[in-house]
Amino acid sequence: MSTAQPAVTFRSVSKVFNERARDRVKALDDINLEIQPGEFISLIGPSGCGKSTLLRLVGDLIAPSAGTVLVNGKPAPQARLNREYGMVFQQATLYDWRTISHNVQLPLEVLGWPAAKREARAREMLRLVQLEEFARHYPWQLSGGMQQRVAIARALAFEPSILLMDEPFGALDEMTRERLQLEVLRLWSQTGKTVIFVTHSIPEAVFLSTRVVVMSARPGRISGVVEIDLPQPRGFETREHPRFFEKITEVRERLRQDEVRTPSA
Amino acid sequence: MTVAQPLETQPTAVPGLPGWWPAVRRAGSVLLILLVLVGAWEGYKALGAATGGLIPFTALPLPVRADDKSMPHVWTIVGVLFQPARRGAEQLLWQILLEAALFTWREALAGFVVGSLVGFLLGVVFVHSPLLERGLMPYVVASQTVPLLAIAPMVVIWGSRLGWPAWASVTIISAYLTFFPVAINTLRGLNSPEPTALELMRSYAATRRQILWKLRLPAALPYLFTALKISASVSVIGAIVGELPSGIPDGLGRALLTFSYYYITGPEKLYAAILFSALLGLTFVVLVMLVERLVLPAQRRLE
Numbered sequence A: 001m002s003t004a005q006p007a008v009t010f011r012s013v014s015k016v017f018n019e020r021a022r023d024r025v026k027a028l029d030d031i032n033l034e035i036q037p038g039e040f041i042s043l044i045g046p047s048g049c050g051k052s053t054l055l056r057l058v059g060d061l062i063a064p065s066a067g068t069v070l071v072n073g074k075p076a077p078q079a080r081l082n083r084e085y086g087m088v089f090q091q092a093t094l095y096d097w098r099t100i101s102h103n104v105q106l107p108l109e110v111l112g113w114p115a116a117k118r119e120a121r122a123r124e125m126l127r128l129v130q131l132e133e134f135a136r137h138y139p140w141q142l143s144g145g146m147q148q149r150v151a152i153a154r155a156l157a158f159e160p161s162i163l164l165m166d167e168p169f170g171a172l173d174e175m176t177r178e179r180l181q182l183e184v185l186r187l188w189s190q191t192g193k194t195v196i197f198v199t200h201s202i203p204e205a206v207f208l209s210t211r212v213v214v215m216s217a218r219p220g221r222i223s224g225v226v227e228i229d230l231p232q233p234r235g236f237e238t239r240e241h242p243r244f245f246e247k248i249t250e251v252r253e254r255l256r257q258d259e260v261r262t263p264s265a
Numbered sequence B: 001m002t003v004a005q006p007l008e009t010q011p012t013a014v015p016g017l018p019g020w021w022p023a024v025r026r027a028g029s030v031l032l033i034l035l036v037l038v039g040a041w042e043g044y045k046a047l048g049a050a051t052g053g054l055i056p057f058t059a060l061p062l063p064v065r066a067d068d069k070s071m072p073h074v075w076t077i078v079g080v081l082f083q084p085a086r087r088g089a090e091q092l093l094w095q096i097l098l099e100a101a102l103f104t105w106r107e108a109l110a111g112f113v114v115g116s117l118v119g120f121l122l123g124v125v126f127v128h129s130p131l132l133e134r135g136l137m138p139y140v141v142a143s144q145t146v147p148l149l150a151i152a153p154m155v156v157i158w159g160s161r162l163g164w165p166a167w168a169s170v171t172i173i174s175a176y177l178t179f180f181p182v183a184i185n186t187l188r189g190l191n192s193p194e195p196t197a198l199e200l201m202r203s204y205a206a207t208r209r210q211i212l213w214k215l216r217l218p219a220a221l222p223y224l225f226t227a228l229k230i231s232a233s234v235s236v237i238g239a240i241v242g243e244l245p246s247g248i249p250d251g252l253g254r255a256l257l258t259f260s261y262y263y264i265t266g267p268e269k270l271y272a273a274i275l276f277s278a279l280l281g282l283t284f285v286v287l288v289m290l291v292e293r294l295v296l297p298a299q300r301r302l303e
Helices: A051-058 A076-081 A100-110 A115-128 A144-156 A174-191 A202-208 A236-240 A242-261 B021-051 B074-081 B093-128 B130-145 B148-161 B166-190 B195-203 B208-246 B252-261 B267-295
Strands: A008-017 A025-035 A040-044 A066-071 A085-088 A162-166 A194-198 A211-216 A221-227
Touching (some): A008 A051, A025 A051, A040 A051, A040 A202, A051 A066, A051 A162, A051 A194, A066 A076, A085 A144, A085 B195, A144 A162, A144 A174, A174 A194, A174 A202, A194 A202, A202 A236, A202 A242, A211 A242, A221 A242, A236 A242, B021 B074, B074 B093, B074 B267, B093 B166, B093 B208, B093 B252, B093 B267, B130 B166, B148 B166, B166 B208, B195 B208, B208 B252, B208 B267, B252 B267
Parallel strands (some): A040 A194, A040 A211, A085 A162, A162 A194
Antiparallel strands (some): A008 A025, A008 A066, A211 A221
């Protein structure tokens, strides 16, 4: 690991929902994690393990109940105000009334960029995700996979150093999914961003990541971190690499150990 | 938004038929229903004539009397439009009614504009202040449960005391009806974006104003047009009701009132006036729909 400032630091972070109500839920308990710049981190675990909550804490979409979340050395709210991360959700969340190009320009408008600069950047980003010819289309004219590529282009448009992805391919079919995984890897190696990727697919996590953070539920804890030392750059042949299957087994066993500990799951 | 949508969801014409065919079909179905209604009206009258005003095979009278003094023939109603409004008058009834309708429409339009603006602003205020929404919404709802007939004379009296022109009171009465659907639907529309659409804005550290202009307002447009269509039709009702206590002689309100006095001797004139009132409301709604078509693509319209 480099000695540079970590991209994300969790220090004794916990998150309780409905703190004062009878249905209080401890979503995350004593999370400690450091993510280095340029890493590709996957968060994986059973539903209810708080992996999305963890991501949303980085984005300051929710606040921790206790502990500290630092993003590029700053508290998460400050990092959000500095626009240091881009967010991709499971749904593309494109705005229906905007063309594809204007969807990509949305964050740039919020940032107050001049129109010409915005348009040039949108063109550049759409070229990056290979959707240039759809700039003037509307979201409903694109397939689900294409919409998600637009969402990625939008998240990268203002050049945040961190990309947060919350099950971005969860609603897509397997073939589209594999194609987009390659695309994300390509973008990651081209741009050098830090990526934090929430998924419930073990092969997806292993294929994409430099490290896989395995979580357990009730309350959400980090139960282990698996280093994925598969050769870079990765491609179709990675999925046939013997180490790929070893790593999948390692992650799966890590997850199963947690299941044994909490039989209710 | 669903995830996997086909590339072409534009409403396409049936293959082999020209592009204007759907419009013709729609107009045809409207015409067909009009014919059915006319047929039902005349059929009911024929039934009444055949049975002497009784329900067939019983000694019970029909619920509505079918004679010409209660239900004039459709052609009598249409025919009276092309006769002088009064004995010896120059103008035909349809000309009088058209002038009255245009007069009433001006009042309704003013009420529609004022009411829609008020309703829209209320929606915008409410979406930003849950406290105001909780506090004021019961009154907004209650305002619509008070009979308009009770409020209209009060507004007219206050208006005349303040020295307003009579049409201004009518506009307020019309606006009183129109603001409500716009307020409710604007609020619904402004709240319609999915949570992730709002979180996206939060991730950009967007200001409230940016969220309003770039997300909430465009998302609310389909809801707003739904409300404006309702408002267009009720603004006409508000204007007609408002005309009665104001003593405005030029609008449909007075025409309806006058012809109802002569209902016993000539019911067809009242029916003709009712027809024009309905046509006025319909025309206004169609105008709003045309604007909606210009502003919103088919995929975004709520229909």
